[in-house]
Amino acid sequence: MRAATGLWRWRHNPLRRTTDLVEAWVAFAAAVLLCLAVPLAGWAAGVSANTTLQQAVRIQQQERTPTTATVLRTAERAPAEPGADRSGEERLRPAVVARWTAPDGTPRTGTVTTTRAQADPGDRFPLWTDRTGRAVTPPMHPETARVHALIAGITVALVVGVLVEVTRRLVVQRLVQRRYARLDRAWAQVGPDWGRTGTGS
Incomplete structure (x- = not known):
């Protein structure tokens, strides 16, 4: 306006x-x-x-399968699999050695991050795996x-x-600079005679 x-x-x-x-x-x-x-x-x-x-x-939901893992023991180090890297609040959760079942029905064992604040041997927790049975992060929610x-x-x-x-x-700054340059040129022409009697006659 x-x-x-x-x-x-x-x-x-x-x-x-x-x-x-x-x-x-x-x-x-x-x-x-x-x-x-x-x-x-x-x-x-x-x-x-x-x-x-x-x-x-949609791709993640198709390629990732939910399963249930059982804690075997507490892990000495964090998960090494790229799909199970811990981030955010998961860094505060314990890493455990757990057993789960792959989509093809074969048993798998590995180091994963639990969804519990504490995990004891025998505890069960939800886990997501890819088609090969490797533990991965849950799919993104819509x-x-x-x-x-x-x-x-x-x-x-x-x-x-x-x-x-x-x-x-x-653009405005450039216009102002051009405006001042024109004023300087105009003043350079008129300035020497400014205030003199008979100027412009």
Whole structure:
């Protein structure tokens, strides 16, 4: 609104300079982009991210199978398998040597992270495995994927908004520099005779 008001003010103003009109148009274009392009970019990024993540969720749900593992003993070190790496709050949970059944029915034994705060021999806990029976992390929940997509959309919208505003400021700064350069040249022509009697006659 402020940009539109500024553009209207400079439209037929006798004191208007070319840089004033350009600056007003730049402000108007930036306002339009902030109102239209920024939300559109955020929405497109969010939808794209959600589509990709939901597809990853479906693939993970197809490739990962839930099972139940039995604790054999406490492990001396953390799991070494890439699919069983611990992260976040899982670092506070104990690593144990456990036994579980692979999707093909064969028994497996390995070092995994439990879902319990404490694990004693004989305790049972849920575990996810891949098609080969190796312990892996649980598949991503669809709601978690949507949250990540929402964050991605908001981030893209903010980045685009910042780029629009930075571009506007750079253009305005360049216009102000040109304006001052013209004033300096004009003053250089008039300045030596300023205040003298008969100047301009």
